[in-house]
Structures are given as structure tokens and as C-alpha cells.
Amino acid sequence: MRRILVAGNWKMNGSIESIKSLIDGVKQGMSGVKSTDVVVCPPAIYIPEVASLIEGTAIALGSQNICDQDSGAYTGEVAGSMLKEYGCKYAIVGHSERRSLYGESNELVAKRYAAARRAGLTPVLCVGELLEEREQGITEEVVGKQLDAVLELEGIASFADAVIAYEPVWAIGTGKTATPDQAQEVHAFIRKKLAGLDATIAENIVIQYGGSVKGSNAVELFGMQDIDGGLIGGAALDANEFLAICQAAN
Numbered sequence: 356m357r358r359i360l361v362a363g364n365w366k367m368n369g370s371i372e373s374i375k376s377l378i379d380g381v382k383q384g385m386s387g388v389k390s391t392d393v394v395v396c397p398p399a400i401y402i403p404e405v406a407s408l409i410e411g412t413a414i415a416l417g418s419q420n421i422c423d424q425d426s427g428a429y430t431g432e433v434a435g436s437m438l439k440e441y442g443c444k445y446a447i448v449g450h451s452e453r454r455s456l457y458g459e460s461n462e463l464v465a466k467r468y469a470a471a472r473r474a475g476l477t478p479v480l481c482v483g484e485l486l487e488e489r490e491q492g493i494t495e496e497v498v499g500k501q502l503d504a505v506l507e508l509e510g511i512a513s514f515a516d517a518v519i520a521y522e523p524v525w526a527i528g529t530g531k532t533a534t535p536d537q538a539q540e541v542h543a544f545i546r547k548k549l550a551g552l553d554a555t556i557a558e559n560i561v562i563q564y565g566g567s568v569k570g571s572n573a574v575e576l577f578g579m580q581d582i583d584g585g586l587i588g589g590a591a592l593d594a595n596e597f598l599a600i601c602q603a604a605n
């Protein structure tokens with residue numbers, strides 16, 4: 356039985372003051388969150404602060420990215436061991452903003468995924484198609500290639516301790532959510548592709564949906580057979596909205 360996983364990706368937002376009140380708000384509502392695993396992914400510089408703010412709670416910590424190398428001359432990067440030292444459990448890799456704004460290829464994303472695993476972090480592998488790719492009818496081809504790069508480097512066994520986030524790029528930060536049926540179709544494709552390699556891993560892996568999830572649409576999305584929670588951007592910056600999403604699985 357898969358558990359619902361809701362992760363808030365704060366992106367490059369916040370200040371010491373605002374993250375304190377955001378975490379305060381989320382903590383206050385956590386008693387109302389049943390059977391959902393909750394994660395927050397702050398900007399890297401705030402990870403130590405958030406780690407101490409969530410100590411003793413059920414909220415887990417994740418990073419928004421991770422260096423593909425373990426240590427050395429990689430200016431501006433953050434190593435998996437450093438994230439682990441501050442209590443991170445998850446590392447997002449291949450977010451569409453990293454792919455499109457910073458030119459991260461499928462191969463580099465796969466290396467970041469591998470680095471997360473070496474550090475003992477659970478990678479949250481983001482995949483998803485652009486609007487023009489959906490319109491061309493090549494969504495499965497695009498998502499399939501994004502998965503293949505990781506499968507080639509790390510193998511199907513690595514997915515026993517990984518999370519996949521299907522995030523159609525046209526739905527991220529746009530207010531345009533994929534319909535539950537549109538999302539379910541791609542989630543089912545991902546699970547079936549993995550099932551071709553290992554049925555147990557495919558059955559157990561958590562596949563989140565991401566793209567303009569809000570309290571008002573989370574129940575319907577998370578109710579679909581192959582949707583196991585969400586990766587949340589904008590709505591994760593508002594404690595009440597984020598909690599409403601976390602409570603959608605109740």
C-alpha cells in the first residue's frame with residue numbers, strides 16, 4: 356500500500372522571518388494531517404534553519420537540487436553529504452526549472468539522482484513534457500527518455516528507494532492543472548514502463564503529480580489510482596493552503 360507524499364518546493368522564496376512563520380503555521384496544522392508524509396524543500400541556505408525548526412515533528416526535509424559530484428572544486432554546488440549532515444531525507448532532481456533555465460540534460464539529472472543515492476538521500480526525480488511536446492503527441496516519448504537516462508545509469512533496483520514526480524511543464528506555476536485523467540494517464544504509463552522491468556518496484560514506487568496543485572483540486576488528483584501525492588510549488592508558500600493539500604488524503 357503506497358502512502359501519499361506531499362512535498363513543498365519553496366523554490367527561491369522566503370526570508371529567515373517568513374520561513375519561521377511558514378513552518379510555524381504548518382506545524383500548528385500537522386495534527387490534522389493523517390496518513391500523509393510531509394516534506395519541505397527550502398532554498399539550500401535555509402536548510403539548517405528549517406532543520407532546527409522542524410525538529411521533533413513529522414515534517415521531513417528535502418533539497419531542491421544536489422551536486423552530481425561528492426566533493427571538490429565545484430563552486431556554488433551543494434554535496435549530498437552536506438544535505439545529509441543537516442538532516443535532509445529527500446533531494447529533488449531534474450525539476451523543469453533546472454532543466455529549462457540551467458540546461459540540465461537527462462544525463463546530468465541521472466548523475467544527480469545517483470549522487471543522492473550515494474549520500475543516502477531519496478531522489479525525487481522530476482519528469483514532464485513541454486506544452487508543444489504534449490501537442491505533438493510525444494509526452495510518453497519525452498517522459499520515457501527522461502526515465503531511461505536514470506534507468507541506464509542506476510538501474511531499476513534504484514527505484515525501490517526513489518520517488519518520481521510527474522510535472523507537466525505547462526502546468527507548473529501557470530494555474531493550469533492537468534485534469535485528473537490527463538495526469539493519471541501519464542502516471543499509469545510511468546508505472547507500466549517500470550513494471551516491464553520489475554513489477555514489485557513499479558507497484559510500490561510513489562509517483563507524485565506536480566503542476567498548480569491547490570487545496571481545491573488535490574482531493575480529486577490524489578484520488579486517482581496511480582497518483583500518490585504531489586510536489587507543490589506556489590501553494591507550499593501558504594501554510595493553510597499547503598495543509599489543505601496535505602489533508603487531501605485524509
Ligand code: PEP
Nearest residue numbers: 527528565566567588589
Ligand atoms: C513545482 O515547482 O514543482 C510546481 C509544481 O509548482 P506549482 O505548484 O507552483 O505549479
